[in-house]
Amino acid sequence: MTPSTRTDVVIRTYGPGQVPPLLDTIADVWADAHPELVNNPGAATDGLSADALRRQVVGHLRHEGFTLVAAYAHGTMVGFGYAFPCTPEYWYGPDLLPDIPEDVRAGRLMGLCELAVSPSWQCQGIGTRLHAELLKAIAPQWSSLLVRPDNTAGRSLYDRLGYRYAGPYRNTPNGPVFNLLLLPVEDAA
Structure with missing residues (x-):
């Protein structure tokens, strides 16, 4: 079976009210997907930790249109992603907004906040399906x-999906x- 035709992985979609019970599970998947950050004290200081992810998700639940998708294999979550519609002013902030092309600023924008797949399930089309x-x-x-x-793994996926570099950004x-x-x-498409 080719990676893009896996039928043993099921994708489920969740709205904001359904996400709080999943916070620990998505934090575990995130930590599994980012082992280089888990034991790095500098990463936690930069807000790159499982606890920071939990806080981030809870803070984003208030956004209208918030959507979380999760991939399950044999009943176990192996990947997730979440995003919400947002304004360019919110997403890029006042410093970067002038550098964003006008057609982007005028269009409907999705802010993709997280996309993570457990390492043993990567390179099997799951990230692409979640996206x-x-x-x-x-x-x-x-x-x-x-x-x-x-x-590099994330950037490789985003390059394959068609994303292009727009500039440096600091949260x-x-x-x-x-x-x-x-x-x-x-x-x-």
């Missing part, structure tokens, strides 16, 4: 995300620098 389900649920014209420059003034990526969704 497709988020695009289907939110129906944006543009998708945008942040990826750590050293996250906080002293936080780590991320790569801001953009995807015109009509190109992803």
Whole structure:
């Protein structure tokens, strides 16, 4: 069976009210997918930890259109992603907004906040399927995300999905620098 035709993986979609009971499970999947961050004290200081993920998700639940998708194999969650529709002003902030192309600023935007797949399930099309389900649920014209420059596996997936580098981005003034990526969704179809 080829990776893109796995039938033993089921994708489920959740709205904001269904997510709180899943927080520990998605934090475990995130930690499994990011072992380089789990035991790195600097990562926790930069807000890259399972606890920070839990807080981030809870904070994002208030956004209208919040959607979480999860991949299950044999009843066990092996991957997840979540996103929500947002304004360019919210997503990019006042410093970066002037550098964002006008057609992106004027279009419907999806902020992809997390996409993680357990290592033993990576490279089997699961991340692509999770991404497709988020695009289907939110129906944006543009998708945008942040990826750590050293996250080569994530960047490889995002490159295959059609995301392109738009510039450097910091969540906080002293936080780590991320790569801001953009995807015109009509190109992803």
